[in-house]
Amino acid sequence: MHHVTVDRQLSAVAVAVIGAGAMGSGIAQIASQAGHEVYLVDALEGAAAAAQDRLASLLVGLEAKGRITAAQAQAASARVHIASSTADLPECGLVIEAIREDLGDKRALFAALARMQPAGTLLASNTSSLDITKLTQGLPHPERVLGLHFFNPPPLMRLVEVIHGHQTSDESVTAAMELMRAWGKTPVRCTSTPGFIVNRVARPFYGEAQRMVEAGVADAATIDLVIREVGGFRMGPMELTDLIGQDVNLAVGTSVWEQTGRDERYAPTDLQRQLVADGRLGRKTGRGVFRYDDAGAPLDASPDRTLTAALANGPIVTNPLGRTLAMLVNEAVDLVARGEASAGDVDTAMKLGTNYPKGPIAWGAEIGFDVIAAQLRQLDTAFPGGRYRPSPALDAQVGS
Secondary structure (H helix, E strand, O other): OOHHHHHHHHHHOOEEEEOOOHHHHHHHHHHHHOOOOEEEEOOOOOHHHHHHHHHHHHHHHHHHOOOOOHHHHHHHHHOEEEOOOHHHOOOOOEEEEOOOOOHHHHHHHHHHHHHHOOOOOEEEEOOOOOOHHHHHOOOOOHHHEEEEEEOOOOOOOOEEEEEEOOOOOHHHHHHHHHHHHHOOOEEEEEEOOOOOOHHHHOHHHHHHHHHHHHOOOOOHHHHHHHHHHHOOOOOOHHHHHHHHOHHHHHHHHHHHHHHOOOOHHHOOOHHHHHHHHOOOOEHHHOEOOOEEOOOOOEOOOOOOHHHHHHHHOOOHHHOHHHHHHHHHHHHHHHHHHOOOOOHHHHHHHHHHHHOOOOOHHHHHHHHOHHHHHHHHHHHHHHOOOOOOOOOHHHHHHHHO
């Protein structure tokens, strides 16, 4: 690939977005506001036109709030075009797909794009869980295929995970990183590991709380309170899964578990499986871990404050925050040790992608990697089976 042409031209290239749902139209908004001509394609009749209308009114709204000028709103709106199909697209410097999470569908789309677009066009997937290497199999010029994982809602969330498959070239990654910065985003670089950075490292945040509720250590509201008040997290894991949707959270967790060969570390809990089976999906169904009123406020989330203090100051096995942090740090250290992302990028990703008060690597250094390793050994003894096995990299951190 002639990377020089890619590098120089990306700031002014046409950008196509395939899939005009919430993620696709959010990405289209960012690109149009950054000065690109944007082409929206959606297989559903009328969906791209509806997204174009939504974007126009959204830009008018931003103008009304004084965020952008009338001229900026009009110019950004005028840059959004509809293409009837991928065959109808002009030559683009970047094509981002944001269609449903189906490997077959995405591969077929990339095969079509690879035939129609020039060899220098970057082809990106907004997948949150699929392997970029698998998406590129059999494609001509696989070096220009990568993942650009935006977070919802894309215009507001600064983080973008830039994912490289086995065949993605450094030039493509560099060009994508530079473009994301030009769009006002904070890109982090990661190999195509299951769940990438955020969705993988975050698994224990939900899993530990669910296991403790399952075991009867405390009720959900009390565990959430420890995580919020002692840990400084914006939301507790139980209320957060209710907000995300228990079904959505379980699907991501199951995907990571399956892709890691059913590693015990990522095994979904019976508690969450049962919630989904019972249709208790969270706020959207009025009931998940907690019951909700019509305004979305929980009706039965009353924590036991006395128990909160006892748990937070007690042994690691029954300490919700201690257990969660030990597992988050272990996961993050492991990811870095496998060479899948840098320590700085992991900490940036977790702070921006999940609003954690601190990055897990920095937090681990603060607590002491030797302390974390000792805590995990205690947990591994209490709950054998591999979930709590300490990363060999923890001991290496201690020595460094």
